[in-house]
Amino acid sequence: MNWGAPLARPSKETEPALNYQFDWQLVLSGEYAQWLTDGVLVTLEISAVSLLLSLLLGTIVAVMRMTRFKPLEWLGLAYTEFFRNTPLLVQIYFWYFGSSQVLPDVINKWLYAHDFEFAAGVISLTVYTSAFIAEEIRSGIFSIPKNQLEASRAIGLSFIQAYRYVILPQAFRIIIPPLISQALNLIKNSSLVMVIGVMDIFYMAKQIESYSFHGFEAFTVATLIYLSISLVVSLCINLYDKHYLRQISY
Amino acid sequence: MAMIEVNKLHKWYGDFHVLQGISENVEKGEVLVICGPSGSGKSTFIRCINRLEDYQKGTVFFDGKDIHDKGVDINKLRAEIGIVFQQFNLYPHLTVLKNVTLAPIKVKNAPREEAEKLALSLLERVGIHDQAHKYPAELSGGQQQRVAIARSLAMKPKVMLFDEPTSALDPEMINEVLNVMKDLAREGMTMLCVTHEMGFAREVADRVIFMDGGVVVEQAPPDEFFSNPTHERTKAFLKEIL
Amino acid sequence: MRFDVVFKNFDYFLWGAFPEGPLGGLAMTIILAAVSIFLAFWVGLGFGLMRNSKKPWLRYPAMVYVELVRGTPLLLLIFWFYFLAPVIVGYSVPELQTTVVALVVFTGAYIAEIVRAGIMALPKGQMEAARGTGLSHFQAMRYVILPQSLRNMIPSFVNQFVSLTKDTSLASTIGVLELTRCAEQVSNRTLNAPMEIYVTILIMYFVICYCLTSYSRRLEKQLSRYQARDR
Numbered sequence A: 001m002n003w004g005a006p007l008a009r010p011s012k013e014t015e016p017a018l019n020y021q022f023d024w025q026l027v028l029s030g031e032y033a034q035w036l037t038d039g040v041l042v043t044l045e046i047s048a049v050s051l052l053l054s055l056l057l058g059t060i061v062a063v064m065r066m067t068r069f070k071p072l073e074w075l076g077l078a079y080t081e082f083f084r085n086t087p088l089l090v091q092i093y094f095w096y097f098g099s100s101q102v103l104p105d106v107i108n109k110w111l112y113a114h115d116f117e118f119a120a121g122v123i124s125l126t127v128y129t130s131a132f133i134a135e136e137i138r139s140g141i142f143s144i145p146k147n148q149l150e151a152s153r154a155i156g157l158s159f160i161q162a163y164r165y166v167i168l169p170q171a172f173r174i175i176i177p178p179l180i181s182q183a184l185n186l187i188k189n190s191s192l193v194m195v196i197g198v199m200d201i202f203y204m205a206k207q208i209e210s211y212s213f214h215g216f217e218a219f220t221v222a223t224l225i226y227l228s229i230s231l232v233v234s235l236c237i238n239l240y241d242k243h244y245l246r247q248i249s250y
Numbered sequence B: 001m002a003m004i005e006v007n008k009l010h011k012w013y014g015d016f017h018v019l020q021g022i023s024e025n026v027e028k029g030e031v032l033v034i035c036g037p038s039g040s041g042k043s044t045f046i047r048c049i050n051r052l053e054d055y056q057k058g059t060v061f062f063d064g065k066d067i068h069d070k071g072v073d074i075n076k077l078r079a080e081i082g083i084v085f086q087q088f089n090l091y092p093h094l095t096v097l098k099n100v101t102l103a104p105i106k107v108k109n110a111p112r113e114e115a116e117k118l119a120l121s122l123l124e125r126v127g128i129h130d131q132a133h134k135y136p137a138e139l140s141g142g143q144q145q146r147v148a149i150a151r152s153l154a155m156k157p158k159v160m161l162f163d164e165p166t167s168a169l170d171p172e173m174i175n176e177v178l179n180v181m182k183d184l185a186r187e188g189m190t191m192l193c194v195t196h197e198m199g200f201a202r203e204v205a206d207r208v209i210f211m212d213g214g215v216v217v218e219q220a221p222p223d224e225f226f227s228n229p230t231h232e233r234t235k236a237f238l239k240e241i242l
Numbered sequence C: 001m002r003f004d005v006v007f008k009n010f011d012y013f014l015w016g017a018f019p020e021g022p023l024g025g026l027a028m029t030i031i032l033a034a035v036s037i038f039l040a041f042w043v044g045l046g047f048g049l050m051r052n053s054k055k056p057w058l059r060y061p062a063m064v065y066v067e068l069v070r071g072t073p074l075l076l077l078i079f080w081f082y083f084l085a086p087v088i089v090g091y092s093v094p095e096l097q098t099t100v101v102a103l104v105v106f107t108g109a110y111i112a113e114i115v116r117a118g119i120m121a122l123p124k125g126q127m128e129a130a131r132g133t134g135l136s137h138f139q140a141m142r143y144v145i146l147p148q149s150l151r152n153m154i155p156s157f158v159n160q161f162v163s164l165t166k167d168t169s170l171a172s173t174i175g176v177l178e179l180t181r182c183a184e185q186v187s188n189r190t191l192n193a194p195m196e197i198y199v200t201i202l203i204m205y206f207v208i209c210y211c212l213t214s215y216s217r218r219l220e221k222q223l224s225r226y227q228a229r230d231r
């Protein structure tokens, strides 16, 4: 396990000199390919779980900030400001190394018995991402002109109906692209959890590097996987923008 | 030779044939008014003359030179053809004076004092020399448009193009801009004006052309154009705007 | 609560072992961020302008750069440089330099995007008016477009600087002695107060980043005044 120690520089004999033999077969088949696949699954799993949780938490925080109840508003504000303005890596260290001091023993025991690294990773990613998501949701709803609400109230819709049929449908269209890019950020950010030993793509690539000295191939594959995820996602955003965002202009 | 000679000009936006063969000569000192319904290609036509738009077929000669020639310095050419837009397009980060002096200093390498002297005299001519140190946002629309005219004149152009210079203005400001344009016309400036200000056309235009669907449908001296248009489309158009 | 550990090591968090030993801690974090943002600005400006160019041989390389970098996690990028630099230059490059290069390449791509969007956000008429008076494309950019759009971009640059400041924490993974690495060291040495230590440096990061964020918000409000708008 990598207890937050610096990544080891590739050892002397692995430094690919001119006679470095590329061996793509090695990482693309057999045991190492299995490792990479496992890594991809862990990355996707931790990202998916964190995304769901942070959508939930982000919505709650956004709603807190829009209630007219001051203490809740301030709490929501403090939450978004604090977690957006501190590094994710340090947050990960905090949850991983520091949380056992504050959590009750029962929970600690349970966590240690289960996959503590994974849990700490999910908590950090969720808390960090939800702060951004809360902000996107809030500003998305804020960006809808006031007169939309007034106009829909004027034709006799109730407050709830106005939100349900006029404000939220518009807000969704505006919020979805930034939410998708937050999801993308989340996937990229999930690479940080390898520092606490979660066995994601990057962790596995490092593992292959230290076992086989074929870091180039392993890291190339890992990078390509991240790139293809990102490219697909940004393609989706572009398509979405073209089809839906054009329709909204005030 | 005419100042501007346009010969069978064609332009497409993708599949859309905007200009379908325009031929037009403008003599030195002539004032040409271009009118026509929205979307007929008026803006596109005059923007082709200083190559703010490229065209695909035909030729445009300015002062005896083909503007599409490889050897033509496009920036020098544009310096000799002033253009004024509907939206003024003043530089919001520069004062009025700097708006006017930017091009003379950067393009013609004029010394600053000289450029400023010229700018102040031009601003005086358009009636706003007392606003020289304000920013565009602090001026009214009519004042901004007059600055835009002064900015073009500062390059001592041989031709001025106007693209609906008054249609973004409040009614009470239209005349202050038209008066500046009339003065220019009387001083002998060669002008191509896209405008629907028929009073202006009657007063100073030498010729009025009517465009529709990318072609020049009709052209005549203003008196004739207004009193007895020959084409149905022109009649319909005139009925609508007069 | 064992905040005494924090107090005892607070000067180490602030500037490392300086002046007896190497500079580190928060001071190193700030230097790293400042140097990187300065270099990344020029890289980003260059690539942002290239992306807006009409010439394909300028536009496509810039597009590839931006898309590649923005699709890769920073940690991976840092590691690539860490791993590749010795191979490329033939001798081992100190961690600090490696980090700066990685941060500049990374942030440059994001700044290129800001620059591109900022230029595109200006009304088209500005460029046309400038070209219409005979300014060359370069002059129009230099005297009309960039002065306006760069000013409008300042808030985004500040926000990018905040992200960069947070990102410098990743330098700890290859052993650069910035704030996070110093905290790790103290935490590993003392073993009994990780929570207190990490809370402290979270707050240190927060103070810096929050001040910058508030500043950028204020700027944004002020800037909305003198802007060219399509009417």
Ligand SMILES: Nc1ncnc2c1ncn2[C@@H]1O[C@H](COP(=O)(O)OP(=O)(O)OP(=O)(O)O)[C@@H](O)[C@H]1O
Binding pocket: B013, B016, B018, B036, B037, B038, B039, B040, B041, B042, B043, B044, B045
């Ligand atoms: N960049 C462009 N791409 C595609 N089509 C365009 C473009 N610019 C103009 N057009 C089309 O070309 C036609 C002519 O446009 P132009 O602006 O020249 O008309 P106009 O006569 O000046 O109209 P208006 O009185 O509204 O200014 C219009 O139908 C317009 O939709």
Ligand SMILES: [Mg+2]
Binding pocket: B042, B043, B044, B163, B164
């Ligand atoms: Mg027009």
